[in-house]
Amino acid sequence: MPVTIRDVAAASRVSIGTVSRALNDYPDVSTATRERVRSVVRELGYMPNQTAQSLSSKHAKGISLIISGFLEDKVFNDFDTMLMRGAFQFATERGIPLSLNVINSEQQTEKNFEQLCFEHNSSGAILFGLKTDDPYCESLCTSSFPCVTVDVEVPGEKVGCVRLDDRRAAFEMTERLFDLGHRRVAVVHGSRNAVVSRERFLGIQDACRVRGLEISLDDVVYTNFTHEDAYLRVGNYLDRHSSGEGVTAFICMSDLLALGTIQAIQARGLSVPQDFSVTGYDGISLTSFVTPQITTVDQNVQLKGYEAAHLLYDMLNGERPAQTIVLPHTIRMRGSVRKISR
Numbered sequence: 001m002p003v004t005i006r007d008v009a010a011a012s013r014v015s016i017g018t019v020s021r022a023l024n025d026y027p028d029v030s031t032a033t034r035e036r037v038r039s040v041v042r043e044l045g046y047m048p049n050q051t052a053q054s055l056s057s058k059h060a061k062g063i064s065l066i067i068s069g070f071l072e073d074k075v076f077n078d079f080d081t082m083l084m085r086g087a088f089q090f091a092t093e094r095g096i097p098l099s100l101n102v103i104n105s106e107q108q109t110e111k112n113f114e115q116l117c118f119e120h121n122s123s124g125a126i127l128f129g130l131k132t133d134d135p136y137c138e139s140l141c142t143s144s145f146p147c148v149t150v151d152v153e154v155p156g157e158k159v160g161c162v163r164l165d166d167r168r169a170a171f172e173m174t175e176r177l178f179d180l181g182h183r184r185v186a187v188v189h190g191s192r193n194a195v196v197s198r199e200r201f202l203g204i205q206d207a208c209r210v211r212g213l214e215i216s217l218d219d220v221v222y223t224n225f226t227h228e229d230a231y232l233r234v235g236n237y238l239d240r241h242s243s244g245e246g247v248t249a250f251i252c253m254s255d256l257l258a259l260g261t262i263q264a265i266q267a268r269g270l271s272v273p274q275d276f277s278v279t280g281y282d283g284i285s286l287t288s289f290v291t292p293q294i295t296t297v298d299q300n301v302q303l304k305g306y307e308a309a310h311l312l313y314d315m316l317n318g319e320r321p322a323q324t325i326v327l328p329h330t331i332r333m334r335g336s337v338r339k340i341s342r
Helices: 005-012 016-023 031-044 047-056 078-094 105-110 113-119 135-142 166-179 195-210 227-240 255-267 301-316
Strands: 062-068 098-103 122-128 147-150 159-164 185-189 220-222 249-252 277-279 296-298 324-327 330-332
Touching: 005 016, 005 031, 016 031, 062 078, 062 113, 062 301, 078 098, 078 122, 078 301, 113 122, 113 135, 122 301, 147 301, 159 166, 159 301, 166 195, 166 249, 166 277, 166 296, 166 330, 185 195, 185 227, 185 255, 220 227, 227 255, 249 255, 255 277, 301 324
Parallel strands: 062 098, 062 122, 122 147, 147 159, 159 324, 185 220, 185 249, 249 277
Antiparallel strands: 296 330
């Protein structure tokens, strides 16, 4: 059974009202009583309920939005912006303070997750951009601060997750290409340590298997999920393969990778979609502003941020347990893909 405020009151030998006032720093509670109540809270593990109280009290703590790898790509990526917008939209509607913290993998070794929450007076956090080998992925499992991860599922009683069915979405995008007559595709892969990369690649392989096709490992271009990587490595791929040698489409694991791929193709005097079709993944606004407009999997990123904040809020208030929420996606077919005849 979960520890309740009544249990804390009984162990502290005070009333429930006194426990509430002590946890929210009301001045009519003596220092000795406040310290005794907080000691019992720590002993009994009442942290989740305490953080829920703090969000609804006049001394409300806020929540943190922690983004890892924000500065890795030189090209503006409004994926992060839309994610932040969604989280801030929910926080504004509920009157919750929300702080933004930008880190990278190395900084995670210098300051652990709990330290970051404590320093920013946060009751919990939303984390985006984590890789499976990041230090925070291990420490979240035992953290006393509730959190919600975006895209990466991490085990733990206080860890929720909001994600897409990336495998299904990549399957559907690949199926669309096959329906348009494409048979040999190259994959512009994301980071090897990213869960979404692995899931999307599995979806592409699933679609190939249904059609009795397969992807040669030589047709997989690995990147670090940056525009620069895609431009350089797809360019190298084209230089090695005499303009593709039968490949008619590039399936990219993000919109920025698709942009870099298109630029690499065009830099060699080739065109999209006449010489190669290109697809992206994310649905950032940039995809509709470039020529040709990029066919993509639209994640509705703003909704992702909103639902992550909503889940964390409900976890803190005891309205929902930590859980995984899978959001819908939309395939948006645009000018970067063409039908081919065999």
